[in-house]
Amino acid sequence: MATEILDTLGVKCPQPILKIAVKAPTMKPGDILEVWGDCPTFERDVRIWCQRLGKVLVSVQDDGEIAKRIQIQF
Amino acid sequence: MENKITCQDYSCSQTDNCPILKFGSGHCRNISKTVIYGEQNEAFFKIVEKCLSCPCLDNISTQTSPLKFLMEMVRHLLVIARQTATKDRDLENISLEMAMGLSEVFDALKKISSGDPSVRITETSDVELIVRLKQMVNETAVNLGEIVDMLHEFAMGLAEHFDVLHRVSSGDLSARVTGSSPVELLSSLKQMTNQMIQIVAHEIAERKKAQEDAQESGRQLSTLMGNLPGMVYRCNYNEKWTMLLVSDGCKHLTGYETQDLKHDAVISYGDLIHPDDRQKVLDTVQAALCQKKSFQMEYRIVDRNRQIKWVWEQGVGVYSDDGEVMAIEGYIIDITDKKQSEFERQILEQKLQQATKMEAIGTLAGGIAHDFNNLLMGILGNVTLSLMNIDTSHPLYDRLKNIEKHVQCGADLTRQLLGFARGGKIEVKTTNLNELIQNSLEMFSRTKKELSVSTMFQPDLWNVDVDRGQIHQVMLNLYVNAWQAMPGGGQLIVRTGNEVIDSHDARMVHLPSEYYVKITVADTGVGMDAQTCERIFEPFFTTREKGRGTGLGLASAYGIIKNHGGIIHGYSEKGIGTTFTIYLPASKKMAIQEKRPDDTQMAAFGAILLVDDERLILEVAQLMLEKLGFRVISASNGPDAIEIFKNQKDQITLIILDMIMPEMNGGDVFDRLKAIDQNVRVILASGYSLNGHASDIMTRGCRGFIQKPFSLEDLTRKIQDVLTNE
Numbered sequence: 001m002a003t004e005i006l007d008t009l010g011v012k013c014p015q016p017i018l019k020i021a022v023k024a025p026t027m028k029p030g031d032i033l034e035v036w037g038d039c040p041t042f043e044r045d046v047r048i049w050c051q052r053l054g055k056v057l058v059s060v061q062d063d064g065e066i067a068k069r070i071q072i073q074f
Numbered sequence: 075m076e077n078k079i080t081c082q083d084y085s086c087s088q089t090d091n092c093p094i095l096k097f098g099s100g101h102c103r104n105i106s107k108t109v110i111y112g113e114q115n116e117a118f119f120k121i122v123e124k125c126l127s128c129p130c131l132d133n134i135s136t137q138t139s140p141l142k143f144l145m146e147m148v149r150h151l152l153v154i155a156r157q158t159a160t161k162d163r164d165l166e167n168i169s170l171e172m173a174m175g176l177s178e179v180f181d182a183l184k185k186i187s188s189g190d191p192s193v194r195i196t197e198t199s200d201v202e203l204i205v206r207l208k209q210m211v212n213e214t215a216v217n218l219g220e221i222v223d224m225l226h227e228f229a230m231g232l233a234e235h236f237d238v239l240h241r242v243s244s245g246d247l248s249a250r251v252t253g254s255s256p257v258e259l260l261s262s263l264k265q266m267t268n269q270m271i272q273i274v275a276h277e278i279a280e281r282k283k284a285q286e287d288a289q290e291s292g293r294q295l296s297t298l299m300g301n302l303p304g305m306v307y308r309c310n311y312n313e314k315w316t317m318l319l320v321s322d323g324c325k326h327l328t329g330y331e332t333q334d335l336k337h338d339a340v341i342s343y344g345d346l347i348h349p350d351d352r353q354k355v356l357d358t359v360q361a362a363l364c365q366k367k368s369f370q371m372e373y374r375i376v377d378r379n380r381q382i383k384w385v386w387e388q389g390v391g392v393y394s395d396d397g398e399v400m401a402i403e404g405y406i407i408d409i410t411d412k413k414q415s416e417f418e419r420q421i422l423e424q425k426l427q428q429a430t431k432m433e434a435i436g437t438l439a440g441g442i443a444h445d446f447n448n449l450l451m452g453i454l455g456n457v458t459l460s461l462m463n464i465d466t467s468h469p470l471y472d473r474l475k476n477i478e479k480h481v482q483c484g485a486d487l488t489r490q491l492l493g494f495a496r497g498g499k500i501e502v503k504t505t506n507l508n509e510l511i512q513n514s515l516e517m518f519s520r521t522k523k524e525l526s527v528s529t530m531f532q533p534d535l536w537n538v539d540v541d542r543g544q545i546h547q548v549m550l551n552l553y554v555n556a557w558q559a560m561p562g563g564g565q566l567i568v569r570t571g572n573e574v575i576d577s578h579d580a581r582m583v584h585l586p587s588e589y590y591v592k593i594t595v596a597d598t599g600v601g602m603d604a605q606t607c608e609r610i611f612e613p614f615f616t617t618r619e620k621g622r623g624t625g626l627g628l629a630s631a632y633g634i635i636k637n638h639g640g641i642i643h644g645y646s647e648k649g650i651g652t653t654f655t656i657y658l659p660a661s662k663k664m665a666i667q668e669k670r671p672d673d674t675q676m677a678a679f680g681a682i683l684l685v686d687d688e689r690l691i692l693e694v695a696q697l698m699l700e701k702l703g704f705r706v707i708s709a710s711n712g713p714d715a716i717e718i719f720k721n722q723k724d725q726i727t728l729i730i731l732d733m734i735m736p737e738m739n740g741g742d743v744f745d746r747l748k749a750i751d752q753n754v755r756v757i758l759a760s761g762y763s764l765n766g767h768a769s770d771i772m773t774r775g776c777r778g779f780i781q782k783p784f785s786l787e788d789l790t791r792k793i794q795d796v797l798t799n800e
Binding site: 012015017040041045048049053 | 225232
């Protein structure tokens with residue numbers, strides 16, 4: 001199982017979700033994708049995406065005032 | 075530093091009440107060019123007010139003084155100044171409110187611009203403009219929120235569709251868009267996408283099933299074709315018969331792998347067809363294709379091991395819509411075994427026909443010989459007895475000797491005939507043929523000096539169960555035949571050997587056993603053509619000029635060998651010579667050494683019972699036996715003989731018994747005699763031999779057989795043989 005980083009800092013919503021969607025096909029079952037984001041709806045958007053696509057949201061870590069690191073397991 | 079003046083310079087105030095002077099600097103701050111502090115600020119006005127209320131100014135007496143006027147002006151200015159200060163304070167308050175409100179609006183807009191339309195600000199302010207601005211910001215946030223929510227919904231829907239389509243493209247046809255969306259377009263898109271995936275999945279499943287069905291059909295066809303004993307093919311219509319498709323049977327049929335033949339990779343099928351059959355194959359196929367009919371044909375191929383095989387092929391043309399031959403499809407099987415069987419069957423049929431013909435001739439010849447021998451017996455007996463009673467100087471002696479000689483020739487002739495016709499061996503003894511052949515050769519070569527005789531005998535030759543006299547006759551016949559084929563001399567080569575014939579070959583030649591003794595008699599004579607060679611065993615068939623051959627020698631040899639369970643065949647090439655080959659079944663018994671009867675020691679004793687239905691034979695034989703010193707009791711039929719033997723068995727030394735008699739045949743009589751005395755000595759006599767009949771009686775304990783006509787000498791030797799070989 002590999003862990004990959006996807007940096008969407010400074011990218012406005014809902015672009016982080018679109019970036020995750022593009023990245024998703026390269027992930028193998030069990031892999032972890034850690035997404036960095038700082039747009040206001042970043043966490044909410046990732047949660048909804050995980051729920052709708054059946055992925056596991058492993059953790060959400062605040063990283064400063066706005067920026068967050070969210071781990072998704074495929 | 076510039077000199078400062080004080081207000082005292084203008085007002086001439088000398089009072090110490092001047093508050094300004096109290097500052098200590100001595101300079102009035104309210105008058106230009108004096109030392110002042112903050113001309114425009116509030117302190118100035120306050121100071122000015124203090125100045126105006128300064129008591130020193132009350133001392134100014136004239137109203138028209140410039141100072142007073144100035145003071146009035148100042149007062150007026152102070153009033154204005156006060157009013158202006160109030161307004162400034164109001165403006166300052168407004169300015170502050172606007173700054174606060176704008177800051178709030180700015181922060182809200184900043185959040186909105188960062189993508190968070192959830193921000194709201196309180197819509198209260200002293201400044202109406204700010205209130206209105208805040209209201210607009212909140213309205214904008216609300217409106218923008220809807221747009222952002224929709225944008226997120228689109229993004230989320232797009233992401234889900236992307237994921238589902240990716241899974242579908244990766245082969246996961248179970249993937250479906252599941253999320254619900256308030257956006258109508260996305261709902262419709264979801265429905266269409268799922269429907270499209272379902273259709274594609276169905277289509278793929280159908281194709282997959284069709285492909286699997288096709289593969290299964292192909293596998294079944296391949297298995298079916300592979301299990302067929304022959305080769306299924308599809309080939310081009312050309313001279314090479316280029317194979318486009320061949321089944322696995324190709325390997326077994328041709329020795330080549332399927333890929334070797336496909337597209338003529340290693341060899342073309344046309345090259346495998348026997349060169350002599352190629353034109354026939356081409357003509358047959360062409361004729362069938364012209365009529366758009368199937369074709370069947372038999373021809374030969376040469377397989378990878380250079381073995382010639384017979385094949386049977388059935389095929390049919392495959393035509394395009396415009397009638398052009400596109401290919402030929404068909405089936406080829408190996409029929410070599412069938413062809414071989416047909417060939418063998420033809421050979422066997424020929425042999426059967428030949429055997430039937432020989433059998434018929436044999437029966438005829440046997441019948442004639444029987445009657446003829448009885449006649450000869452009568453003549454010979456009488457001549458023999460006559461000769462015994464006359465002196466050699468008698469005028470009839472030579473004539474009687476001539477008659478005897480000619481009767482002997484006649485007897486030899488019928489013996490040959492009987493040799494061909496008789497159905498069984500008479501006196502079977504286990505024999506080593508090397509010795510028998512050597513003896514016969516020595517006897518023959520003594521009289522035929524012009525021939526070079528050589529032998530190649532196998533040491534430890536297996537024994538055979540044979541009638542030695544008959545085999546001796548066969549060998550002499552073959553030697554005579556060779557000698558006659560070599561009028562100017564030549565080589566006669568006789569070989570013997572042990573042979574093991576496998577079951578297939580044994581079946582081919584109708585032989586019952588696998589172990590044989592082989593005899594070959596080869597000459598370097600004139601040889602025969604094939605047609606002649608086919609008829610050499612027929613009785614009375616001869617190529618010799620009249621008087622030199624009877625045509626019975628080889629026929630007799632044929633009959634004797636056949637009756638011994640063997641075969642004889644001849645192979646000849648004109649100008650090269652002829653070779654006769656005999657196969658006789660080997661025996662596991664030890665060879666019996668022949669006891670040579672001593673003619674001089676013949677001691678007659680006792681009585682001989684002579685049984686024959688022919689009166690002439692009875693008379694002649696009785697005289698012969700009496701001549702030998704025996705007492706003779708005659709019986710003309712079986713029952714009489716039995717009765718006599720029953721009564722006088724102690725006196726009867728030997729019985730000479732005719733085989734063929736009307737009331738009771740020799741075999742039955744023998745059995746009855748044997749029932750009376752187990753050790754009864756019986757010699758069978760016959761001018762005829764039924765098929766195997768004499769042999770049967772011999773195996774039941776009969777001591778010997780004498781062929782009619784017999785001479786006194788023959789009779790003496792046979793009686794001696796029986797009496798001394800007990």
